[in-house]
Amino acid sequence: MRDNPSLKHIPIAIGGNRHERGVIATCNYPARAFGVRSAMSTHEALKRCPQLTLLRGNMEKYKSVSRQIQAIFLRYTELVEPLSLDEAYLDVSDCSLFHGSATFIAEDIRRTVLQETGLTVSAGVAPNKFLAKIASDENKPDGLFVLSPDKIKDFIHTLPLRRIPGVGQKTAEKLTQLSLTHCRDIVTLGEEPSTQMLALLLKHFGSLASTLIKRSQGIDERPVQQSRERKSIGVEQTLAKDLEQLEQAQAELLKLLPTLEQRLSQSGKASLLQKIGVKLKFSDFRQTTVETQSNQLNMLLFKQLLEQAWQRRQDKAVRLIGIQLGFKTFCEEQLSLPF
Template sequence: MTTHRKIIHLDMDCFFAAVEMRDNPALKTVPLAIGGSRNERGVIATCNYPARAFGVRSAMPTHEALKRCPHLTLLRGNMEKYKTLSRQIQAIFLRYTDLVEPLSLDEAYLDVSNCSLFRGSATLIAEDIRRTVLLETGLTVSAGVAPNKFLAKIASDENKPDGLFVLPPHHVPAFIETLPLRRIPGVGQKTSEKLAALGLTLCRDIVANGQEPSTQMLSLLVKHLGSLASSLLQRCQGIDERPVQPSRERKSIGVEHTLAHDLHDLAQVQDALLSLLPTLEQRLLQSGKTALLHKIGVKLKFSDFRQTTVETQCSQLNPLLFQQLLEQAWQRRQEKTVRLIGLHLGFRPVCEEQLLLPLTPQ
């Protein structure tokens, strides 16, 4: 395991909601969520901690959030304001190191292994970043300090909100032993349930005493998890060799819309799809990656909240091909109505631009 790196994961506390509470202090003590209005369907983008006390969570359908917290204050939010603040915060991070990898508007990894500030102390660097962000933006940020990205991300969640957690290399083995598998990035609810059914809930259930996993355990994980097994085994040993990548190439763009009312007719869904195409085309042009387009896809979410995605290789926006993909997705509805439709585009890496011929629609 690599232990010489010093990685900081910084995560703004309920970022969108925090910005609104900063700009309107009256919102600080009331349950608040960013995510549409009471009269429209959608999902919660983020919420403050008073709302979380009622069980409201990010990505929760708005109607479910209102069931749990009927007096929830809902705001649509202001994405341009959030983007402006995000750029300001990222600029602060860059004062400490050039090795900054943004993950989203509100979080980033920093590699401060070679930073000379504060005599190279990653802990003191993290503390100073948190102070600076609060002073210059009025917002709090939680931080995790660890020998790699995986552990730093988990550490930043240990003392939220407005906290700092430091995991030095010599504490990693003990920390990993009792770490719940569900907290490992990539282990979602379904994977967690699969593991629990196998009697696996903690990292030590897979890798005991920091030793190599047994052949039987390896076979069991491959059988039930497939390609996820390899990375899970590494994480259970505290291993993550991924570098902090300052330049993160955009691999895809998309657009999706939660419908005001469920659609039960294919023709209606086709009309909804066509209405999204102009926005998708505009985002493609803005991305500057038209020549790198190599995949398109359609996503449907049904009334029971199941969702399905159908995609194929393609080098241009082709409305007819989108329609064909939609028809394939429609066949999976199991007589359910459609509540959300989404379109997405995938790009091949820039390094392949001179190596691959453009793909034609299939």
């Protein structure tokens, strides 16, 4: 849209073309108005928006502009934690510009990025990472939202639990089944959760209970880290034609292994390999992942995991195959239990 102004006001998406199977990587707001969204199949996106313009991605361009924007961030603070090509946390506590006003700093960053790259930026200003992330989504696609300490209580009180990072669709559905839809349903800001609530969350969500309790109180003690610990890598392929035979799936899995081996080598984390997994997406768009502990790329184990995942297809064909690796991590939140 920046490079071709004629695209600005029409629905566009990055994701293959009309004659190939694929998945939408991202789309603009005119396309979202039709219900198109990231990770949707190209076929479904075209059903919802027949006039959708599909474009190929250009990763080298994205990386180049991302580096340019990251360089702008570093003019304001060294404490920059990239989340992806187009998102980052900045800790501006020690920035002396604008008398230390985070709001004015964010405004200046937005203005500078627009001037130097031609791209708009949405920003959230808040006391911690979790609240800043939520705030950054409030006034998209080109806005600023400030969540000052005196507004946190009212904001958190009405915040849907599904908006907490890490709460996916299945977790949100389970929470709803338990009559937990908003942060206020778990705990009141400034108070400890009841013994009954703690037991309920531990029973149904395990280690995620700690995050749910803390975020429902607006608490996030994680510092902004200049380098982020990578937890996993993977490779997957949307197939040109659905597969109905296990042998076909095994052949496709073999094709993915060299790319995964290359990414593992490039990551420099082979010694931290802890688990491997296989992901399948079926023709009805259900998906499943099967994992097991392993410190090496064991092809026999991958095949066994594929067979286990295959049993879950309920007579549906397979449209996507993926293999992935998980690494040991050293900064997981711990849940403190009362005794």
